[in-house]
Amino acid sequence: MIITLKKEAPKQEVDKLLKKFENMDLQVTLIQGANYNVFGLVGDTSKVDEKSVLANPIVFNVQRVAEPYKLANRMFHPEDTVVDVNGIKVGGNKIVMIAGPCSVEGENQICRIAQQVKDAGACMLRGGAYKPRTSPYAFQGMGTKGILALDKARKLTGLPTVSELMAVEHLDEFVEHVDVIQIGARNMQNFDLLKAVGRTKKPILLKRGLANTIQEWIMAAEYIMSEGNPNVIFCERGIRTFEPYTRNTLDLSVVPIIKERTHLPIIIDPSHAAGDWKLIESLSLAAIAAGADGLIIEVHDDPANAWSDGSQSLKPEKYAALVEKGKLIAKVIGRTL
Amino acid sequence: MIITLKKEAPKQEVDKLLKKFENMDLQVTLIQGANYNVFGLVGDTSKVDEKSVLANPIVFNVQRVAEPYKLANRMFHPEDTVVDVNGIKVGGNKIVMIAGPCSVEGENQICRIAQQVKDAGACMLRGGAYKPRTSPYAFQGMGTKGILALDKARKLTGLPTVSELMAVEHLDEFVEHVDVIQIGARNMQNFDLLKAVGRTKKPILLKRGLANTIQEWIMAAEYIMSEGNPNVIFCERGIRTFEPYTRNTLDLSVVPIIKERTHLPIIIDPSHAAGDWKLIESLSLAAIAAGADGLIIEVHDDPANAWSDGSQSLKPEKYAALVEKGKLIAKVIGRTL
Amino acid sequence: MIITLKKEAPKQEVDKLLKKFENMDLQVTLIQGANYNVFGLVGDTSKVDEKSVLANPIVFNVQRVAEPYKLANRMFHPEDTVVDVNGIKVGGNKIVMIAGPCSVEGENQICRIAQQVKDAGACMLRGGAYKPRTSPYAFQGMGTKGILALDKARKLTGLPTVSELMAVEHLDEFVEHVDVIQIGARNMQNFDLLKAVGRTKKPILLKRGLANTIQEWIMAAEYIMSEGNPNVIFCERGIRTFEPYTRNTLDLSVVPIIKERTHLPIIIDPSHAAGDWKLIESLSLAAIAAGADGLIIEVHDDPANAWSDGSQSLKPEKYAALVEKGKLIAKVIGRTL
Amino acid sequence: MIITLKKEAPKQEVDKLLKKFENMDLQVTLIQGANYNVFGLVGDTSKVDEKSVLANPIVFNVQRVAEPYKLANRMFHPEDTVVDVNGIKVGGNKIVMIAGPCSVEGENQICRIAQQVKDAGACMLRGGAYKPRTSPYAFQGMGTKGILALDKARKLTGLPTVSELMAVEHLDEFVEHVDVIQIGARNMQNFDLLKAVGRTKKPILLKRGLANTIQEWIMAAEYIMSEGNPNVIFCERGIRTFEPYTRNTLDLSVVPIIKERTHLPIIIDPSHAAGDWKLIESLSLAAIAAGADGLIIEVHDDPANAWSDGSQSLKPEKYAALVEKGKLIAKVIGRTL
Incomplete structure (x- = not known):
């Protein structure tokens, strides 16, 4: 899962979100861009609700990498x-x-x-x-x-x-x-x-x-x-x-x-x-x-x-x-x- | 209900369809056009199934005039x-x-x-x-x-x-x-x-x-x-x-x-x-x-x-x-x- | 062309519209229904602009019977x-x-x-x-x-x-x-x-x-x-x-x-x-x-x-x-x- | 820009793609997932054509992070x-x-x-x-x-x-x-x-x-x-x-x-x-x-x-x-x- 953060996001809010993901046993890679920062999440992201993440005001965009289906996949x-x-x-x-x-x-x-x-x-x-x-x-x-x-x-x-x-x-x-x-x-x-x-x-x-x-x-x-x-x-x-x-x-x-x-x-x-x-x-x-x-x-x-x-x-x-x-x-x- | 008939429809098929509608207590007006003939149906057309009428090979098109809802109308x-x-x-x-x-x-x-x-x-x-x-x-x-x-x-x-x-x-x-x-x-x-x-x-x-x-x-x-x-x-x-x-x-x-x-x-x-x-x-x-x-x-x-x-x-x-x-x-x- | 008129349309407005179509050399058949009256127009209706007809407050609906294309038809x-x-x-x-x-x-x-x-x-x-x-x-x-x-x-x-x-x-x-x-x-x-x-x-x-x-x-x-x-x-x-x-x-x-x-x-x-x-x-x-x-x-x-x-x-x-x-x-x- | 790579992609193909992006002056971060690997690209990605990247058989998916418009942004x-x-x-x-x-x-x-x-x-x-x-x-x-x-x-x-x-x-x-x-x-x-x-x-x-x-x-x-x-x-x-x-x-x-x-x-x-x-x-x-x-x-x-x-x-x-x-x-x- 790829989470795009607004550039102006306060560091302490970013850290809070980071901790939240780590508590869910997800590995997080941070990529710093010119206008956005990006979190790359690795692990079982099927338990992460995109809409909740999007509800966070520091988040600009959420994109899933893996397909959400398993048995049919x-x-x-x-x-x-x-x-x-x-x-x-x-x-x-x-x-x-x-x-x-x-x-x-x-x-x-x-x-x-x-x-x-x-x-x-x-x-x-x-x-x-x-x-x-x-x-x-x-x-x-x-x-x-x-x-x-x-x-x-x-x-x-x-x-x-x-x-x-x-x-x-x-x-x-x-x-x-x-x-x-x-x-x-x-x-x-x-x-x-x-x-x-x-x-x-x-x-x-x-x-x-x-x-x-x-x-x-x-x-x-x-x-x-x-x-x-x-x-x-x-x-x-x-x-x-x-x-x-x-x-x-x-x-x-x-x-x-x-x-x-x-x-x-x-x-x-x-x-x-x-x-x-x-x-x-x-x-x-x-x-x-x-x-x-x-x-x-x-x-x-x-x-x-x-x-x-x-x-x-x-x-x-x-x-x-x-x-x-x-x-x-x-x-x-x-x-x- | 307006039923457009193909011009080349054989008269006997048109008559059969006409009779069918009359048997349903519908009044039928025939309008003859250059390229199509048209039946205008008056009466309770809610019992007429458009798709069945369309299934007749002499029919080109079926259009409802009245809305199909009554209680909400x-x-x-x-x-x-x-x-x-x-x-x-x-x-x-x-x-x-x-x-x-x-x-x-x-x-x-x-x-x-x-x-x-x-x-x-x-x-x-x-x-x-x-x-x-x-x-x-x-x-x-x-x-x-x-x-x-x-x-x-x-x-x-x-x-x-x-x-x-x-x-x-x-x-x-x-x-x-x-x-x-x-x-x-x-x-x-x-x-x-x-x-x-x-x-x-x-x-x-x-x-x-x-x-x-x-x-x-x-x-x-x-x-x-x-x-x-x-x-x-x-x-x-x-x-x-x-x-x-x-x-x-x-x-x-x-x-x-x-x-x-x-x-x-x-x-x-x-x-x-x-x-x-x-x-x-x-x-x-x-x-x-x-x-x-x-x-x-x-x-x-x-x-x-x-x-x-x-x-x-x-x-x-x-x-x-x-x-x-x-x-x-x-x-x-x-x-x- | 089939023109559905509102039932409550004043007779003099209906007559005015009728005359308008007749002046365009179109034959008009009137079909009286329970809730609507219908004009069936026969002739070269390609010169009739549906949107103008619809603009008339006594008109409920306009439907074309013939396809609007000729050379490709x-x-x-x-x-x-x-x-x-x-x-x-x-x-x-x-x-x-x-x-x-x-x-x-x-x-x-x-x-x-x-x-x-x-x-x-x-x-x-x-x-x-x-x-x-x-x-x-x-x-x-x-x-x-x-x-x-x-x-x-x-x-x-x-x-x-x-x-x-x-x-x-x-x-x-x-x-x-x-x-x-x-x-x-x-x-x-x-x-x-x-x-x-x-x-x-x-x-x-x-x-x-x-x-x-x-x-x-x-x-x-x-x-x-x-x-x-x-x-x-x-x-x-x-x-x-x-x-x-x-x-x-x-x-x-x-x-x-x-x-x-x-x-x-x-x-x-x-x-x-x-x-x-x-x-x-x-x-x-x-x-x-x-x-x-x-x-x-x-x-x-x-x-x-x-x-x-x-x-x-x-x-x-x-x-x-x-x-x-x-x-x-x-x-x-x-x-x- | 986020590029999802198929897990089975041969290392030498991945390296070739990596080099290609580096030659375009883009910084690339690699995130390794369970079923996919992901490249995060930082820099001026407006010159990267998504459809060309997608044409590479090792690529599963391409997602833009930044909006593609500048003057209107x-x-x-x-x-x-x-x-x-x-x-x-x-x-x-x-x-x-x-x-x-x-x-x-x-x-x-x-x-x-x-x-x-x-x-x-x-x-x-x-x-x-x-x-x-x-x-x-x-x-x-x-x-x-x-x-x-x-x-x-x-x-x-x-x-x-x-x-x-x-x-x-x-x-x-x-x-x-x-x-x-x-x-x-x-x-x-x-x-x-x-x-x-x-x-x-x-x-x-x-x-x-x-x-x-x-x-x-x-x-x-x-x-x-x-x-x-x-x-x-x-x-x-x-x-x-x-x-x-x-x-x-x-x-x-x-x-x-x-x-x-x-x-x-x-x-x-x-x-x-x-x-x-x-x-x-x-x-x-x-x-x-x-x-x-x-x-x-x-x-x-x-x-x-x-x-x-x-x-x-x-x-x-x-x-x-x-x-x-x-x-x-x-x-x-x-x-x-």
């Missing part, structure tokens, strides 16, 4: 983590294709679409039973009935399932009936929810928040991991920017960054990023080429009558075509799909 | 709502000053600071017992002990209290011991939490999410109100932008906008917006001049040793000076403080 | 435009690879690197002679000497060149010595510069501004085209967001969007978007897979001593490896490179 | 700069009120409105003759005729004038006929234009770019000052964010920040920030309370027929009311207006 865990979902490996050589409707709309619908996406090449099924909707007047999801319908589709097709958990009180239901628990973008910093899923051993699909930095995202994974659950899969789904054309702006640079800084797998959700089915194929192929470990895509066989997100859902035949192209891109970069 | 409730907090009126002529430490650090600390902020002119006390922290390794709040210590400070000083609720499971504790329940920025779209506090009658301080539009914010209030609780107080605390100098960018234009579009009170939190105590006075006076109904400000008597957010906390004497200046500004615009 | 020009740069086709089947140093640092340097990138597979050479630098104390480019050195490298290798024009006064020099004139991100709305290059017939590489929407970007192209120059090539180079990890956030969704809405070619600059050479390969392959018509990449044979942008420059051997992988991706999507 | 120039505009002091105790139409629309219009804003309390006149418009089909300003009409209004009323310069070729005209040369938001990093106005002695109103950080803005001032012109007035006019309700988001925290970090005056433009006349009074009073040195506000006596920006223009009587309230706020904070 590739520096301390150089090999890739592969998350096992009922035998399907996320983060290995094979790129994982997850597909399904935005919302579970009934047993028939989810079972029918499950079979369609399986036929098209998907290896996992998505479907929302609890839906975060901007309006209280919009369809809020089928709840438990939806979870049970999804479970039925799983048994029918053998596809493991992904569904979003919105509240701790539904956790047991998810542990029993769902294979991958999704933490949605709006809940990326719902720390109670993160801790709760951290106390299970279930694979967690951790979506990036709309306005969260990569570092905050990794820290959210650290919350889950620090409770004992190492099975975290990152999922980029676009960030909020000034651009109104797309629902969000898909940030594909996170793929190489997450792989450099952490050892965890990362998949891409182009559907929520783009908000427009016409952009999905292009962004999906880009994600594979960028090195993503998987794709989660909304597919519906009647988008114009879907109960939610119809405009960003692909029809099964379009999804099948995308999978075929994706296989070729995967092969080029030495992977399978 | 000033159009249907022209007079100002004044929220009563143990006799203190939020949204009336008097500007409400809320102050206190970021975190409750113990009974002594919170009681001492409560008295200090009361002496300085505050009429309500803030203090966090459950803390949303980016790092799982940072202080997470004192929990129930903190809530009880805050309650003690309340009894001692008579100041009503504000504290952040992070999980539904703590709701009962808050209903019993806390006067105003704060929904933090990270939970602005935690819809289960919104519904839960909507089922109480407690005043709710609803912070704007870091990346949430004004409309989404009003819709979050609508979630609370649609469950039966009309006591919502908006709180702006800065939005996330590209500017690194401040923690967030305070958006004061929300004050006249919220007052025009809704009938609910709005207060400003300059501490979390700025993240730097040196900016607080300037932004606080600006907020009063802009017409805000109150200010919530972090005050600590030993910022350099505060357990959280020290760098953005004012000392009591600086806060007292701010209150005095605030009174003069309030008077100029015909209010008291 | 695919609706009126369905076939792809292919820009010819000395025989190299930009926007055709072959993906165009442009490479070279950030700055021309001398004749030897640019000639040497030109040969290196040609050997590695580039078909065009980039090199800045006039450099937009945040600091007045940073290297500002070699100016005319740089342009002449670049010209020498062009003659030596046969590679057409791209260089950034920052001021109208240097235009003649560029027309004479440079093949593609780049308008940088900071000048995307320097309208005098756009008009000036619009009066030439040179191919123009139009970078997207850091905070410009896709529509504003297309309107910038419209400025160039409306002066008579149809040879516009869009270049996405990342937009400014809250994320500090990358220099900017690369927005690849623009590739399918630009291709849907306009008939012009689009290439990608991953170097300025990422600001970090380690991310370039990943983003470059993604761009090709997304359907981009080309890539412009910074290459330097001694990045640690480059006069500018060393940290985002690839070494020639890394660039050569990228080109080889790019060829395979291009083939998969039915293109060459 | 309050550290080296503690007293406030007051810019003199024909006897009107910008940056002194008196808050400067600038008003007028978005565009000069003719001699009659500008002379009439000049008199109206003077009567309402303005002490300077704004009016655009060269207009940066998103669309090439929109009114582009009256050009020289507009400048001459503005000059006439100046002579008639005695109000000094502000107008935007968009291209170096019009500079002479501005030097002769305009009192304050405005550099618009889109040209904040048009470095040739900055240098050109830096070679005059005219007061320069430097608007913040839509997506520019405070530091980049100060560096733009540094461009002007480093050419010899110290008469820079900052003008905040909102930044681009995700919020669609307002045209831009007004960032009032810049007022205390600019005053802390620089010695230059700062004024606020609420008209372009809000884009809606209904928000102007609220934001203007806020700006005065925040400590701004002036306000530049669009005023038009017939907004619904204004040639540009009608929706954000105040009528003269509303502007007069705002001035009266502003005087009271100014008095409270010890200033006049």
